[in-house]
Amino acid sequence: MGLNKKRKEYSDKELLALIEQTGDVAYIGELFKKYSVMLLGFSMNYLKSEAAAKDAVMDVFEIVLLEIPKGTVKNFRNWLFVVARNYCYKVLREEKQLLDYEEVLGEHESDFVEEDAETLRDKQEARLAHLETAMGQLKEEHKKCLTLFYYQNKSYKEVAAITGFEVKKVKSYIQNGKRNLGNMIVAIGAGQ
Secondary structure, rough: OOOOOOOOHHHHHHHHHHHHHHHHHHHHHHHHHHHHHHHHHHHHHHHOOOOHHHHHHHHHHHHHHHHHOOOOOHHHHHHHHHHHHHHHHHHHHHHHHHHHHHHHHHHHHHHOOOOOOOHHHHHHHHHHHHHHHHHOOOOOHHHHHHHHHOOOOHHHHHHHHHHHHOHHHHHHHHHHHHHHHHHHHHHHHOOO
């Protein structure tokens, strides 16, 4: 059985059965297309940003690609929106952690207001030195991924292609590397 029927004639259950029988990702794409616009709106509700919502839809699609072939999904629509909600919550938690980190660093920014340009330049150089020192202390996989992603402006997929890591691992290494880097910079700054 192929996609001979008009695409909209397939029910979610039929598409799930076809995916289970054939493993063909085209059926996953068809299933996902039915809900992608709703999923974008749903994600925007949580994330309040079209760009972040589009990223969320793509990341949820990656989750769908990994999980659907396992055959454990019975009600796709409900499952999809639970996955999307959980993903949005994860993004919001990560943003909160980043904001908290920025707030901690921001507390020290007021120390620089009254200082002259030379002192500010010295402090900026010290920060860069702290960053360099901290980068040197990271695990190799974190350092590689952060360098490619932030310094060379590579996408997750490009980093994965260059390093040989899975895209999911690249995202994890970047997230963990950023967190560890922040902790190390604070520790290095406190030690001086």
